[in-house]
């Protein structure tokens with residue numbers, strides 16, 4: 180196949196571009212489009228030869244899009260309108276405007292792209308934006324498959340459950356079987372009896388998708404059968420939380436955290452140790468992992484600044500047992516408490532390590548002037564490169 184002409188919308192730091200590279204598909208990114216100056220600096224630093232448009236998507240005319248004559252759209256529209264903890268403004272949120280503009284343009288393009296891949300947060304699957312997307316794709320004669328998947332599916336010890344949609348123009352040679360379910364594993368894997376693509380001719384109009392139990396263990400906290408599930412062991416953790424983490428750590432199909440750590444961090448560790456104030460105030464809320472673990476929670480853009488729910492921290496002292504520190508913590512004075520917590524030697528993952536856990540290659544780097552806070556921020560907005568690479572291969576094959 181000759182190189183596909185690709186447009187990367189909402190390009191950020193180029194997660195989609197790295198996924199394309201990783202997929203082995205011959206390609207040429209003919210335009211990357213984003214309005215974030217920091218993300219754009221990082222993108223330019225890593226892909227100096229790719230045309231990068233610092234423009235709002237809705238400010239680009241149909242004519243300009245036609246001139247690009249592209250075969251593939253890759254896009255991760257802003258997720259804030261769809262996040263479960265957000266206001267869920269959905270299509271009424273101004274941040275969805277550019278996405279609706281793309282849906283409006285698609286039927287009017289002189290030459291529609293052969294492939295479309297979209298990434299978004301869990302929550303998108305029940306949105307009106309998703310309904311409109313699916314409706315537009317069907318009207319334009321695309322076959323598509325939706326997938327909800329986390330990087331643990333590609334052996335990476337990080338939870339980042341995301342919604343993906345892959346679509347191909349029906350002029351391509353595909354299976355005509357239907358599958359309206361949102362898959363929870365890669366299409367055609369042993370876990371699925373669903374075919375890879377949903378054919379518009381045989382499918383029903385878009386409706387509320389069915390998602391069975393979430394594949395992301397961090398999102399799977401029902402366990403109603405266990406009467407002791409809510410009993411707190413230590414560190415605000417219930418028996419069920421502990422069991423879930425233990426099961427994740429036993430899954431040898433997932434690599435260990437230590438494979439993703441920077442080798443020379445000891446020289447620089449002071450910059451990443453959790454400060455005493457954070458330890459004292461938030462110790463019970465931290466998600467703590469150690470190098471031998473096979474799990475970590477999703478790194479968000481607030482990592483390093485906020486503690487709760489922004490990403491795991493690393494216990495560097497292997498000799499100190501968590502239970503020995505957290506067991507009787509509430510009986511100590513503040514000073515004693517701090518001494519206990521310091522024994523764990525807790526630190527943040529470095530931006531490089533977060534990038535590793537998100538599947539970015541070693542060739543990816545940040546320009547010198549980008550601060551640590553900015554690095555965490557743009558990484559938190561990005562995606563898992565290896566998951567997208569796998570979906571691209573499935574879409575194009």
Ligand SMILES: C[S@@+](CC[C@H](N)C(=O)[O-])C[C@H]1O[C@@H](n2cnc3c(N)ncnc32)[C@H](O)[C@@H]1O
Pocket residue numbers: 189190191192193194195212213214215218234235236237254255256257258277557560561562
């Ligand atoms: C979820 S992030 C995408 C991240 C990207 N896939 C990556 O790997 O870094 C969404 C991006 O969309 C950009 N964005 C939001 N609204 C936009 C618009 N109307 N036009 C262009 N870019 C926009 C933001 O600046 C942000 O970088």
